[in-house]
Amino acid sequence: MVKFLLVAIVVALAIWLLRGRRRRPDQESRPVPPPQDMVGCAHCGIHFPRGEGVVAGERQFCSEAHREQFRPPR
Ligand SMILES: [Zn+2]
Numbered sequence: 140m141v142k143f144l145l146v147a148i149v150v151a152l153a154i155w156l157l158r159g160r161r162r163r164p165d166q167e168s169r170p171v172p173p174p175q176d177m178v179g180c181a182h183c184g185i186h187f188p189r190g191e192g193v194v195a196g197e198r199q200f201c202s203e204a205h206r207e208q209f210r211p212p213r
Pocket of ligand 1: 184205
């Protein structure tokens with residue numbers, strides 16, 4: 140009887156440990172990136188996440204160089 144109780148405790152402990160380990164990777168190893176708007180560079184047309192480029196007025200550029208090279212159409 141004592142042996143049975145010991146086995147039951149070990150099994151319960153093992154299940155508890157497995158549950159605790161299984162939950163952590165879900166929360167820590169899979170950081171969900173926030174959804175980002177994709178915008179197109181007004182100069183070359185390449186798409187990049189908003190916030191990584193250069194903003195000039197209403198236009199978005201992939202880099203500072205393209206912002207300087209861009210000439211708005213008249
Ligand atoms: Zn560009």
